[in-house]
Amino acid sequence: MNEELPPTADAVVIGAGLVGAATAAALAATGRRVLVVDRSGPLGGTTAAGEGNILVSDKLPGPELTLALRSVALWRELAEAEKAAGGFEFEGKGGVVVAHDEAQRAALLELAGRQRAAGVEVTPLDPGGLAEAEPRLAPGLAGGAFYPQDSQVQPMKAVLALLARARREGAVVAGGAEVLGLERGPGGAAGAVVTSRGRVAAPVVVNAAGPWSGAVAQRLGTSVPVRPRRGRILVTEPLPAEVIRHKVYEADYVGAVVSDSAALRCSAVVEGTASGTVLVGSSRDAAGFSAGPDPAALAEMARRAVRLFPFLARVRAIRSYTGFRPASPDHLPVIGADAKVPGLFHATGHEGAGIGLAPATAELITALVNGTEPVVDPAPFAPGRFTEVVADAG
């Protein structure tokens, strides 16, 4: 990957995380000569801190759910195609959402009904059904819902697999190339990307820099209101297989996602992995890119996880890590043409759903770049919907 930067490209993708990799693969498959640039290497950003979630269950009916449903289908196709090459541990394990009390259960049922109308497969679970789905759950829960479409993937393997796909179609991936600026051509259109490793003339530039998209946009002469929303994960020691079978989370998770609060919000998300470890999340707060120790978040996540699965009290965490979700002010991704600079596109702002939404994002961007009919309506994601730079909310 320390290949020389080509002097020209049909499209430059900024960011070698999952959204960037998927976009590069999709664009390259339509015959474009793609260059992917990243200031470090693949997996230098948020993707490496992701759990690998592909979810429909946590989305309210609306544009993001529509995108997610399309993306889940694309992930399944990708997983099939990549099986021969070793795959990326795609698991269609399904998600179980848990309600602690009657009020939560009623709200969950109502949400499930609306989601079903929008095309989501969902089965309500009474306490008996919940216990059957997840025998290790605490007794006394009010019930829940099962979402068979929820899946999991090993995101890092997926990035490398997608970049390999892109390369097979002629793409070049350049690490250690930090974007410094954008040269504009006639009509103010994108002309060339200037990086720390050299200049590349390209008519199309896609900003897929995750939580750094805001900073990158500024260097490109525009703006996009994407800011980091920090999250922590606790990882346990390996456990016997099948101790936790699905992704399991509390019904108030959706509330945490759409909250505008900058203060710490935690909601239990617990799932097993192929390697036997259990991942315990989730936390959200606005603290820039600070990754230092966070006793309050770890304690709260652990408390909530043990409340759901009492046996976890004796299970040991062996590490924790931090990731920064790219968050937009209205909690919808930012996908589409920049309002000011022709030829510049953004594919960012996925806030904790980037892995799940990456294939559909890539498909959408590719359609917009090539001027073909998009599968999903792009209007709700348009970068131009932000008429001004939004003041920092937290």
Next chain:
Amino acid sequence: MSTLVADVAVVGAGPAGVAAALAAADLGAQVVLVDAGQAVGGQIYRQPATAAAAGVTAVGPKMPRRLDRVVGHPRIKHLPGTVVWQAVSRAGGAGGVEFRLWLTSASGRTEAGRSEAEHVVARAVVVASGASEVVLPFPGWELPGVTTVGAAQALLKGQGVVAGRRVLVAGSGPLLLPAAAGLAEAGVEVVAVLEANPVTLGTVARGARLAGFTKKVGEAAGYARILGQKRVPVRAGYAVTECSGDGQVERAVVSRVDRDWRVVPGSGRSLAVDAVHVSFGFSPALELPRLLGCAELAQPGRPSAKVWCDADQATSQAGVFAAGETTGVAGAEVAELEGYLGGVSAVRYLRKTRPEVSLFNMDGEGLRAGSGEQDGQEVRAVQRVRAALVRARRFADGLDALYPWRDGWLEWARPETILCRCEEVAWGAIEAAVADGARDVRAVKGVTRCGMGYCQGRVCGPALQQAVAAATRQGLSGVGDLGSRPVMAPVSLGTIAGSA
């Protein structure tokens, strides 16, 4: 959650930690001394835990008597069998910085008599958590019976037990001789001691510069004499490059290696053994200083960085001091001297930053609070320590130069050789990950799981870094390392749930 409040928290009770605790406590500070071991002394001064171990003829340095009084010192609260799993610093009351350290049992089991304190709050910290042994992978290194040299010493000195009766001691560094001598004294048949670096004119010249350190030369001569008496051959330019056996090590291949540690073709000879003890030196333990935000210095020619500190052992973080192997592996004598300086500096820092807070002196000798002045005696003692440190560091640097770090061992491993013992990741997986596009340690770790197991990369870290650097054709500094993990020891989710 029970909390211990102290002026100074010292982490690690090897020579550096013990000296720091004594220095600070003697100056009136209330000290908490946290240590993973059951008794003070760390690895180098490991104390016997059983009657059999007490009966072993101790070969090698013993804890100096002057450090014994750390046990029972009225102003030192000693927490043995305890490790720090999380640490934060935050602005405390009245303008100072407050450090919080979360504790858990080192063994994972609650031992009778261990303090139940779960939490320490202190106004200064001395990090003296030592170093970890560097081991390099070769085919069969994961077989039971293959251990580190440190393990052989810990078993012999601490438990009076040996891992095998017919053994090889191999690797590189000054630890090999005293360890082999100790095993030989204990009746183990040491088939050979193998140092990977060959003796060259350069080695001889560098060794000659150490001739003036007569005490050290005498120590080395003592080990050589024991090995001579027991007819143990000591060979330079040799390495154990393969082990085999059915469920445990039964045979080892000894190969001649060149000055870069590459195997000389055709030189391998197979020997029957029942244990192999290997060590390639030490790397500073960096987890706690990283968590506290201390700056590090790269060590050119070595696979690990070290914590930066100034001449007073102060790190880049106000209130955090570091001493001993954490600041650069230099042996017990340097560690003790640095520990003394670190303890004194911690107290001087407290006097300066919180003069309104007394350092409580429990035996009524008179409070030292508020004056901010340094006792003449204290100043002279510090000067003596600094002078001794100059000389001790000169020896340590000279010794270090005798054992350069080479990379020919990269060729010892085969594609199926285990690199990450915890996750059973094969050597070939690293190259495959790089071929798939991973460019640094973090990415390789992400797709191979190397470094994600129980030990969190403590064992495979240096080898992984070197392997990724070689495979991506970058310098070591370009590939990063396995980083810090804000849960520094395994701790139950129940404990974490109750921790804040």
Next chain:
Amino acid sequence: MRAERVRFTFDGRPLTAEPGQTVGAALLAAGVRSWRRTRAGGRPRGLFCGIGACFDCLVDVNDDRAVRACLVPVRDGDQVRTSESVGVDR
């Protein structure tokens, strides 16, 4: 007067140890070199670093799973078992 030996079992087999001895040292002294099977390959592992850093020496003791044999002192009546390299699930 000789101190009482500590009595314990390993996979059901009765063994004794010195007071103060760790599980790992006691097993080695009894001629047992490995007491763990790795998760993926089912390979035998015993003591490697001896000081609690490598987590190779994991063993099950009574209700505890995957504790480090080199750190845990063996107590009278302990039931030590080969570890399958996983934590507790009860």
